[in-house]
Amino acid sequence: MPARRFTINAIAAALIAFGAGVPRPAAGQVPPPAKKAAPAQTADSANSSAVELKQLVGRLNRADRELVEQHAKSGQLPVEKQDRRVIFVLDSPFLGSEYYGSNTNPRFLVARLTLINLSDQPIESKREDVRLNFEGVAYSVKEATESLKNRPFQAGQNTVQLRSLPMPAELNVASGARGSTWLLFPDLPPGNHVPAITLKFKYGAAEHELDVIASERNVLGVKIERLGPRQCLGLVRIAGTLNTINVGTLVDELDRLAGDRVVRAVIVWGEGSSISELTLSHWLQNSAIGAGRAQQFNEQQFPGLPASLREMHLARLPNSNPGENQTSAYPSNYVPVTAAVAVQRIHKTESEAVVAALRTAYEALPRDEVLRAIQSGTAMERAAALAGGAGRLPADKLPVVLKYTDDADPVIQQAAIQALANFGERDALTKLVSCARSESPLVAATAISGLASSRYEAAHAALLELLAGSPSESKKTIVKILAAHPRPAWSDAIFAIVKDPQSGLSAEALGALVQIGHPQLLSVLADALRGNDANLKMQAFSILAARTDPDSEALAVEFTLEHLQTKPAAPGMLPLLDRVKDPRALPLLLSRFGDTQNKAELIQTLAKIGDEQTAKFLIGRYAALQNHEKGEVLRFLVRFDPAGFRQLAPQALQSADNALVSQATQGLQEDGSAEAILILIDGLEKGTGSFVWSYVANALAGLGTPECRAALRKARDDGGPEKRPFAVNALIAIRQRSPGFPFYQLGQQQSQANNLKEALEHYDSAIQLDPELSDAWSGRGHVLLQQERFAEVADGKLDDAVKKLETDRHKFQNNAIFNYNAACVYGRAYEHLHKNPKAENRDKLMNDYKQAALADIRKSLDMGFDDVELMKKDPDLKLLLELPEFQELIKNLPEPAKAAAVPRGPQAQRARRFPPRGF
Incomplete structure (x- = not known):
């Protein structure tokens, strides 16, 4: 078989691609000669082929899908003559930029074309006959350019590099077989929009055309609904796969909603739906979070969302693995009016997302419309109206709200219970207390939150009474909610729980007391440090270490020093010592060096409070450290022991660890001594990897001494083709930082304007400032050449x-x-x-x-x-x-x-x- 030619015969295709028997030759066709039996198909290859076929079939219309599935089962061509045809499908499309994160670089489109030959004749398709019409311009299939060869993209559940794609010059598909080829179209115009895209190709004499945008819209499976008061919410349902092509369709639908003055949108993923690229998922999440807010997410790779969208919410967002959904059954932990959920834009359920999106609408609507939605709206509209607008209803409408506090729908029930917090009437308070005692944790938590957030003192008193009479587990919930709604009224009650060792709630109460505040908080924290409860000790320490007042810092430092007498530093202790820089900790930290698991963090702390003796200590243990720990030692030695650093730097440059090489070159550049330059030059000559050459060449360019330039020129001329580009780029960097470079640029401008005399003067000035600026010499020679002063160009010898x-x-x-x-x-x-x-x-x-x-x-x-x-x-x-x-x-x-x-x-x-x- 030729190197760039794939031929798929009917026997192999029937046995492997479709898992069926051998199809009979068409009338008048000579049967193929007998061949040796193919090797037995493994379970893995069979499963892979079945999965691939399932993905392809999912992209076909109903009639074509039935034909392909029937052939896969029977191995026979369709009975009806009109059904004996070629079915084609385009899958795994990806539209992207050559370089990530930019819409100014050329783009490329890659996709896989599969031909399923249900006709009774073999077919041939040539790559040279394939054309992509992109924004009105035709493009041919090409091999990946150098800048694209290593560019990855997502094909199903696999990450593929463009250089690995098979693109045969000809694709031959026998009767009853299927064959595939990848198509790559580079050098497409830059941008982040998705224009009209069509694919034209031939098999046999016939030319076929595929509307890629329409095809991928079907793959997306998008449906639009309008709901809410005055149809103010656009509900976008996605049943298929969102990819880099049909993302344009999604944005178009949002644009249409915006054109109808819809400012709220919810996008809901159905069961089995997916997102092809992780970057697409991140774009959606950031766009949802930024919609309608001052700081919006600026994404250049994908189309921009309508600026008029005030709110965009996502529900059942698929995770990063295509085909898997992040779903959960209701009830969720949604509490309608808490601050954390009010700003939330990514939700577990459709109901949660819709209620959150409509809530702000009901906050602004007239009260009669709110009441109408509560009484006659859909379940989601009723929940949103209760959450956003029920608190504004007059007292005589309280019975309407009370009615739904026992609703069977958990969303409606939560919203109604939380709405009671806005009423001061006895009936509302009684119902909240009753719900707070509920056996349902969700109902109880919602009611307690309502009492804590209420503006009525009677609600606060009722909550404190409830706290005093509740069992331990219920008290734990109440204390946590009190901390989320800090009020002076809670302070004494929480203080009493903290001081009571029998309560079993010291940790929760201490956290709440910090949020609420108390005059004796510092003494409570000090007592906790001296107590016997290890968890409470560390909690108190964490609280004190986070405070910056002198008394708190003193308590935290003393506890740290005592702890270091017998144990390595606990979490939070090293950052504290970084801040206070207490020298008493230095010998204790050194004594615990061998016992410390995270030595990198410890070395960073030693760098802040250490001295010359610390440097010697670390040099003595350098060989036994991990590479990332060695990097921290090098960073420390640059400042405290340059000679010791230069002793270790050559070994770091020859290591295979990129971070260590980076740290060594950065340190040598900061050192800048003659010895440091010699180490860098030696590293450039003896280094064996592109990463070493890149960092060392950049460091030499940053120093820019004559010795550095000479070493870079030597690498350019004698270092081989792999090393040469790094040396050239470094020399370019030196040139651009040269004091003569601005004069060279002026000379260039004057030369282009044909002002040769002025150009020559600027080139001469550049040479005076930097005699090694080769561009200035070259420009000067060019001007002399234009003046026909050949003797001055090359001694009169052209x-x-x-x-x-x-x-x-x-x-x-x-x-x-x-x-x-x-x-x-x-x-x-x-x-x-x-x-x-x-x-x-x-x-x-x-x-x-x-x-x-x-x-x-x-x-x-x-x-x-x-x-x-x-x-x-x-x-x-x-x-x-x-x-x-x-x-x-x-x-x-x-x-x-x-x-x-x-x-x-x-x-x-x-x-x-x-x-x-x-x-």
């Missing part, structure tokens, strides 16, 4: 300049700017010979220079150079551009606006650069 260009060419492989400017050098050489008819070998050299310039121009264009206007006006190419070969090349160039519409990478820069000398 062939030497060309030889030097070719000698340096290997340093700038795949550099569009270098190739363009190389063409300019050849253009000037061609012009020089054109003006000197008596030059030796003139005709041959002119032809050589012309061909070389043409080759460099073509390569520059292929790699992304797009400044067509500069090329047409460039004086270096003046004579060459008059030749027929160059005229033909220019005629086929795209318009400048079109060329700029799709950036082709970081090399496609408009800044004019020239072939460097020592760069």
